[in-house]
Amino acid sequence: MFEEIADRLERTQAAWIIAAVLILQCLIFVPVATVRPIDGDEGFYLLAAKLVFQGKQLYTDFFYPQMPLLPYVYGLWMSIFGFSWYAARLLSALLAVGTGLLLYKYVVRLTSKRPLGLLAVGLYVLSSLLLGWYTVAKTYSLSAFLLMSAVVLLPGKSNSRRQLRYILSGLLLGLAVDTRLLFLGIVPVFWLILCRSQESKPETCLRRQGWLLLGLVIGLLPNLWFFAVSPDIYIFNNIGYHAMRTGGGLFGFLHQKLLIVLELIGAWKAWGHVSLQLPILLFANCYYLLLAWQLGKRLSFAFYVAAVLSVISLLPTPTFVQYFCVVVPFLIVNAILVTHWLDEAVPGGTARVSLALLGVLVVVAYVLVAPVGVGQFLAPPAPDPLTGEGGGDWDIETNRIIAAQIDACTNPGEPVMTWWPGYLLESDALIFPKMENHFGLRVANRLTSRQLDRYRIISEPEIAAHIREGATRVVVLGNWVNRPSKVRYRQLLGESGYALTRKIGETEIYIRLRSR
Numbered sequence: 001m002f003e004e005i006a007d008r009l010e011r012t013q014a015a016w017i018i019a020a021v022l023i024l025q026c027l028i029f030v031p032v033a034t035v036r037p038i039d040g041d042e043g044f045y046l047l048a049a050k051l052v053f054q055g056k057q058l059y060t061d062f063f064y065p066q067m068p069l070l071p072y073v074y075g076l077w078m079s080i081f082g083f084s085w086y087a088a089r090l091l092s093a094l095l096a097v098g099t100g101l102l103l104y105k106y107v108v109r110l111t112s113k114r115p116l117g118l119l120a121v122g123l124y125v126l127s128s129l130l131l132g133w134y135t136v137a138k139t140y141s142l143s144a145f146l147l148m149s150a151v152v153l154l155p156g157k158s159n160s161r162r163q164l165r166y167i168l169s170g171l172l173l174g175l176a177v178d179t180r181l182l183f184l185g186i187v188p189v190f191w192l193i194l195c196r197s198q199e200s201k202p203e204t205c206l207r208r209q210g211w212l213l214l215g216l217v218i219g220l221l222p223n224l225w226f227f228a229v230s231p232d233i234y235i236f237n238n239i240g241y242h243a244m245r246t247g248g249g250l251f252g253f254l255h256q257k258l259l260i261v262l263e264l265i266g267a268w269k270a271w272g273h274v275s276l277q278l279p280i281l282l283f284a285n286c287y288y289l290l291l292a293w294q295l296g297k298r299l300s301f302a303f304y305v306a307a308v309l310s311v312i313s314l315l316p317t318p319t320f321v322q323y324f325c326v327v328v329p330f331l332i333v334n335a336i337l338v339t340h341w342l343d344e345a346v347p348g349g350t351a352r353v354s355l356a357l358l359g360v361l362v363v364v365a366y367v368l369v370a371p372v373g374v375g376q377f378l379a380p381p382a383p384d385p386l387t388g389e390g391g392g393d394w395d396i397e398t399n400r401i402i403a404a405q406i407d408a409c410t411n412p413g414e415p416v417m418t419w420w421p422g423y424l425l426e427s428d429a430l431i432f433p434k435m436e437n438h439f440g441l442r443v444a445n446r447l448t449s450r451q452l453d454r455y456r457i458i459s460e461p462e463i464a465a466h467i468r469e470g471a472t473r474v475v476v477l478g479n480w481v482n483r484p485s486k487v488r489y490r491q492l493l494g495e496s497g498y499a500l501t502r503k504i505g506e507t508e509i510y511i512r513l514r515s516r
Helices: 002-035 042-052 069-081 085-111 114-125 128-133 139-153 162-179 181-193 202-229 231-244 254-264 277-295 301-313 321-326 328-345 350-368 370-378 396-409 438-442 449-454 460-469 483-495
Strands: 415-418 474-477 498-504 507-512
Touching: 002 085, 002 114, 002 128, 002 370, 042 069, 042 085, 042 438, 069 085, 069 139, 069 162, 085 114, 085 139, 085 328, 085 396, 114 128, 114 328, 114 350, 128 277, 128 321, 128 328, 128 370, 139 162, 139 181, 139 301, 139 321, 139 328, 162 181, 162 202, 181 202, 181 301, 202 231, 254 277, 254 321, 277 301, 277 328, 277 350, 301 321, 301 328, 321 328, 350 370, 396 474, 396 498, 396 507, 415 460, 460 483, 474 483, 483 498
Parallel strands: 415 474
Antiparallel strands: 474 507, 498 507
C-alpha cells in the first residue's frame, strides 16, 4: 500500500515538473517569436509553404533551394491556423519547446537526477542563439526537434518496444534529413552507436541497424518521388545552386570558415551573433572529453552528435554562426554530464563546496549575458555581409499592413512583382512567376536561358523586360533590394508608366496607370 502511494506521488511530481518545463519554455519562446524581427529567408520558406497548399509543385513549379519537408509541415499547420506570420512563428516556438522537453527527459535518463534535467532546460531556454533562431520560420527548430526526437527514441536501459523505437528513430532521422540535407552526415553516428555496447553480438548489431535503416528509408522516400519527377531539377535545387551561389563552390572560403570558428569561441565578431554562452558550452565540452578520458567513461551519444554536427555546420559556403544553433542542445547535454560526473567523483568537504561555487559562477555568467545576446536579435537586421543588402521593413506588423495595402491595390489572384516573396504571405495576390524565391537572382547570370526557364529562376534583364512590357500591373519595391538597385528600378518603373501609389516604411507599391 505504501509503495503504491509513493509511486503515485512520484508520478504526480514528475507530471508537475513536466508541466513546469513546458510552461517555462512557452513563457519565453512564444513572446520572443512574436516580437523578433523577420529574417529575410522566412519570406521564401513561408511562401513556399503557402504555394504547395495552393496546388503548386515544389521544385518544378518554383525554385526552392532546400530539402522538401518544411513547406509541407508549415503549410499544413497554417492551412489549419491561417497563413500568417504569427501562426508560423507559433509553430517554431512550439517545436523549440518540444526540443526542450526532450532535452529534459534525455538528461534525466542519463543522470537519474531531475534537478540536472531542470538545469539543462534552464541553459537551453536562456540560450540567446536558440532564442534568436528557433523562433523564426526556418529549418532550425524543425530539424533540431526531429533530430533530438531520433536521439531520445533510441533505446537506453529500457527493453520495451525496442524494435519499434529503432524504426521510429530512423524515421525521424530521415525526416530531419528531409529538412536539412547536411543532417545526412549524422546518419553514420546513429549507425555506429547501435553497436557500441560491449555485449552486442554481430547479429544483434546487424538487426538493430536493419530496423534503423528501415525507418530511415521510409523517412527519405519523399525525396525519391521528387527525384523521379525531375532528377536534374531536384539536384540543382538541393546541391547545384549551393555550389554556384558564391565563388567558393560547395565547401570553399576556408578563410571565412576560420573567422566563424574564431567567432564561435568569442575571439572575433564579423558575421553574426556573438555571445559568451557558446564559448562556455564549448569549453565545458572540451573538459567533458578530458574528464571522460581521466575517469575512463564512455563518451555520450550526444557528444558524437555534437562533434559531427559542428563539423558539417562548417561545410556550407558561406558559413554562418546561426547554423550552429542545432548543436547547442547536445552541447548542453555534455555540459550537464560534466556536473554529474564531478558530483559522483569529488568527495565531500571543501572540494565539493569549491566545485559547487565554481559551477554557480559559470551558470550565473551564462544567464547574465543572455539578455545582451537576445537583444541582438530583437534589433533590426544588419545589412547582409555578402551583398550589402540591408534596411527594409522587417517588423511583422508592418508587413501585415503592407500585405493589406497590396490587397487594396489588386484583385484576388492577381500577380504581383516583388523581389521579396514574404510580402505575399498574408495577401490574396499571387507572386509573379519565377519570383517565388529571391535567392535565384544570385545565380541567374551564370545560367543559360534554358536553365533559367527549367529551374524557374528569373534574371535582372528579364525583370526589366517585364516591367517595360507592363507584364504585371502592380510592383512592390522594398525588402531585399539594395539602394543603388532601388534608384535604377524607380527610374525604370517611371519610364514604363508606373506610379508610386503607396509607401509604407521603406516599401513602395507601384501601379501601372498607362502605357508608355
